[in-house]
Amino acid sequence: MRGKLIGRKALATTMLDKVYGITKQEVQQFLDKQVESVLADWQLKDKAVSFVTDWGSNMVKAGESLKERLSNYVGSVNCLQHLISNGLKDFAKNDSLASVISKAKEVVQYMTGHGAPRAIYDEKKKELHGTALIKAGTTRFGSNVMSMESVERNEKVLQATVGSAEYDAFIQKQSKAADKAAAIKMKGLVNDTSSTLFSDLKWAVDTLAPFQAAIKEVEGDTAKLSDAYYALQVLSKHVKKVKAAQGSLVQLLEDDDTPMQTQMLALDFVSTGFDEAWQQRSQQACTDMVVATAILDPRCVW
Secondary structure (H helix, E strand, C coil): EECCCCCCCCCCCCCHHHCCCCCCCHHHHHHHHHHHHHHHHHCCCCCEEEECCCCHHHHHHHHHHHHHHHCCCCEECCHHHHHHHHHHHHHHHHHHHHHHHHHHHHHHHHHHHHHHHHHHHHHHEEEEEEECCCCCCCCCCCCHHHHHHHHHHHHHHHHHCCCHHHHHHHHHHCCCCCHHHHHHHHHHHHHHCCCHHHHHHHHHHHHHHHHHHHHHHHHCCCHHHHHHHHHHHHHHHHHHHHHHHHCCEEEEHHCCCCCCHHHHHHHHHHHHCCHHHHHHHHHHHHHHHHHHHHHCCCCCCC
């Protein structure tokens, strides 16, 4: 993991594949060389220095090493991309939301991991002008939002897939009871009239998509501190809006278009302190930005 040197654009960390598979000591040495190289190239040896990090153990150790050798090293600044992503992880601790994420993963894994269902899906995707299903990544929680969104967006394609004669034939061809049960379960999850999969996904995506958008906002090379500050303000307003709209059972029950199960899921989510958790993350991020800005230019304050 290499932290971009703060230069009013350094808001996110960049993953380096070459770091994987080597020892912690080698990672520290590698990071030391990276930072030293940038300092020398930019002639910043005599300037106050910090770097953006996800606060992983390797980065902390590298920072301690730099502090010993650089009198002008003032510590690490949290990667805003990771802060927002960790905010999403906070929300996923809610059992109701975690169950929605799990169902979306189940759909994607099944439809992309079995040859016949994948072929049927691809055919229906062409017919109905759908899009590819997106697998959730293992290192970025924001990819879960993208994955859920891909399932919700392709509701008609998925329903056409499991409702087809080809899929029924696929079920009948399963010789193992467990495989047949899994195929039938998938059909029920996607196409059963009692399933609230897609209404649950719509709620989850509407609630979490702004966080994924903010991650994209701050991770680009053209991002500025002011962009990050604005993104965090938008997110805080969104959290308050979600809390206000879904915090009352009476309000939820008045929504005739949303299945009761989804309404109760939303109520459970807002009753578990998600807004307080985000407030804590947001304050931490803003503090880091103030520190970063002060390091760059003491005259600049928010």
